[in-house]
Amino acid sequence: MTVNSYTPAGRPAPFAIPTDSLIGDAWVPSASGKRIKIADPATGAVLTSVADASVDEAMGAVDAAEAAAAAWAATAPRKRANILIACFHAMMAEQEWLAHLISLENGKALTDARGEVAYAAEFFRWYAEEAVRVNGELSVSPTGGNRILVQYQPIGIALLITPWNFPAAMATRKIAPALAAGCTVILKPAEETPLTALAVAEIMRRAGVPAGVVNVVNASDPGPVCSAILHDPRVRKLSFTGSTEVGRILLREAADQVISSSMELGGNAPFLVFDDADLDAAIEGAMVAKMRNAGEACTAANRFYVQRGIHDAFVERLSAAMGALTVGPGTEPGTQCGAMINRASIQKIERLVADAVSRGAEVKLGGQTLDRPGWFYPPSVIANVQPGSEILSTEVFGPVAAVIPFDEADEAVALANATEYGLAAYVYSEDLRRALQIAERIECGMVAVNRGLVSDAAAPFGGVKQSGLGREGSHHGLIEYCEAKYIAVSW
Template sequence: MSADSKRPAVTEERIADLLGRIPTTSFVGGEFIEAGRTFPVENPATEETLVEVGDADAAEVGTAALDAAVAAQRDWAATAPRTRSDILRRAYDLLLERADDFALLMTLEMGKPLEEAYGEVTYGAEFFRWYSEEAVRLPGGYGRAPSADHTITVGMRPVGPVLAITPWNFPLSMGTRKVGPALAAGCTVVVKPAGLTPLSMLLLMQTLKDAGVPDGVVNCVVTKDSGALSSTLMADPRLRKVSFTGSTAVGKELLKLAADGVLKSSMELGGNAPFLVLPSADIDTAVEAAMPAKFRNNGEACTAANRFYVHASVAEEFTRRLVEETKHLVVGPGVEDGTTMGPMVEAKAVDKIEELVQDAVDCGASVLTGGARVDGPGHFFQPTVLGDVPRSARVNREEIFGPIAPIIVMDDVEEMIEAANDTEFGLMSYVIGEDPAEVDAVVQSIESGMLAINVGVASDAAAPFGGVKQSGLGREGSARGLEEYLEPFYMRRPVGR
């Protein structure tokens, strides 16, 4: 990846060159195919159209993509694990070589600051490196049957063709997090990227082709009709797995479709992450963790801190320091130097954030900084800290997906735990404290698939990412993420025969 000092300047000429080179149509059977209809991809910082992309017929092109995946499945499953590993490693290398293009493209279509976009390239590429190493370490087992003179051998087979549906907020890494383990396991894939941000995924298709992924092994369908695509493919008995990252509401509908075909399902759904600042917290650590936990990716992350439960003994200092740091954030187009907070992805996202702030104020909260949309063009909202937020406010129940930090002060740690668990979600939680016994007691009581202790970012390709309750099913990343794309089978035979 380019070092900071060697990164090319963002100019109108460079943007035009990039947009003129990227693919803009669905990728099926190793080729970018023609599309009759198109729809615009908008730059959320300017509200201008970046490019028009092909709007594929969901049923026709989706079926063609599945046809290609099915046709390639047997040969890809039979491909030596070392060969699959080598291809994934080449894809990793190419991603880093093309970091300048991927980072700029993500910033243009999604809005995150360019520095964070480079970080996503590194994070997204790591899934290819990690699973290139896991591809040659597929799990299995051998042992003696306890009650008979037989042996038990356990092997693993790839699940088969996979539908991978990715969200708009991390346009690259949510794809690599699904495609990496699928290819390592020997599965073929049909990817459906978000209509708001399809460009990074289309560029990834070109990169995978250049890395040597055989035709049909990875396909990508770009369409505005997401429902028709998922219903068509998930009704096809040749599809064997669906992996989805997105809202809980959509995930529930996909699970209903999956039930009819008994599809293996991975669901990374909504979050409502609590951020607990305990009595023993170091305030420097707390604020240092709170800033990325809340404001990274413009606050548009399922892992973002949603509710700040702060013990009364440290609330005044924590609040003052958090407000100070929030005021230092620089709002602007992500491509501009110095920007630390970009636009929301679309206009209706700003509308929702504004509603949540107004609801909190109506419930008795005070705006300590920010609290208003920024005049356009662009979908900007001020980084906001709210104080005196009652638990009845919507920000305590709903996923914010924006730069609002609501602070709720509490006198008792048990009350903080109860409030943290008072949600149907359970994806990420943050706990800040210096007393090991205090922290451990809280950690053991929090209903969450992931916990960040004294840090503000917890995602790692080597760690199992996923939640409990209505935050999803299954895990992505780590060896467990590979197992989501494998089916165990066992063989029993007499000893010596």
């Protein structure tokens, strides 16, 4: 069978990227012949297309995952670890090529894309190390009547649904722990950025991952496809990264078969700067927390609460720093802020900024869509954002910083917690005691103190409230793909 494929221009390619569904050991075109067009956000031009999988093809992926499940679960942890470390080295060997591919289909700057590839590959290395450390437990019953033996077993076939903003890292953050635990998977990438996921899957095949352990399907209408998979009793795990709205729908779907669900959902991260903060460090951290991936990240700082004594200086410095960034196609070496993913993203940003301005906010930088091909919005700073502005309650997912002054610490904490989300937060203060006290009071799963980056493969990533369920990364991320089995024994 001829495999449909795509070779991105501009970089030497280690292989042509298959653009069909990966089912078992074969790349399978859609039986209907339907394809999903993939656009370059920097130009709007179509790059290529990928197979649009039907429910039948999705069920084929479940069949393939089931066929491989028993052998993979029985594979020695050290052998699984060796395969994962081979995936790490294979990804890093193609870092530049993968970064170029990510920039092409996602729009992000090459510097961000290189960072993503390194972060994505790190999950293979981390879980190669964790695969051999799924330790059980042995204890004596309090009554002395029996021993309590606990062992961790693979939970089963997992459906992994990933977003477009980190097409490599969100895939490996789910695939690596699942494989380390002994599970087989079906990956459903975002419709906007499937090429990176397909390239990673091919790299994994070449690195020695057995057929059927990793399967990939794309769908222009993912609802029926994901529903069919989740209603198959062989599927026992769902891991989703995306919006809270879609997460709620998937949780309802998963409930019918009582499927274990991990959800990494929306964010609305507050960035708190106190008067005693190191202003240089706060600006440096703000640029990372806000402008990583041009603001298209669930951990991106959305609401900047700055104590009044330092507020004006912070706004001035942040505006200067963001205004100095070069905006352009992500594949161009000098670009620091790339394109947004699509026109709908631009329209959402425009709406949020217009609403804030109509309520009295001041545009200090940017605030207008750039008149050029592609989907670009400039780095923007809006100050004195008023209560009730939609931008304070809605994830921007773009390069816009909303700045609000505060007076007292209790006020800052109340403002930070005034959201249904609770993923990440940032606190800047030279008083470490106060910073840690504030960190404990903020309702979120992750807090960065005097730094603008929280993501780390070795750390538990996840949120509270409507930002999600469960954790990814660290040892916690591996246990998400395990079932604890208790065996009562007497001797």
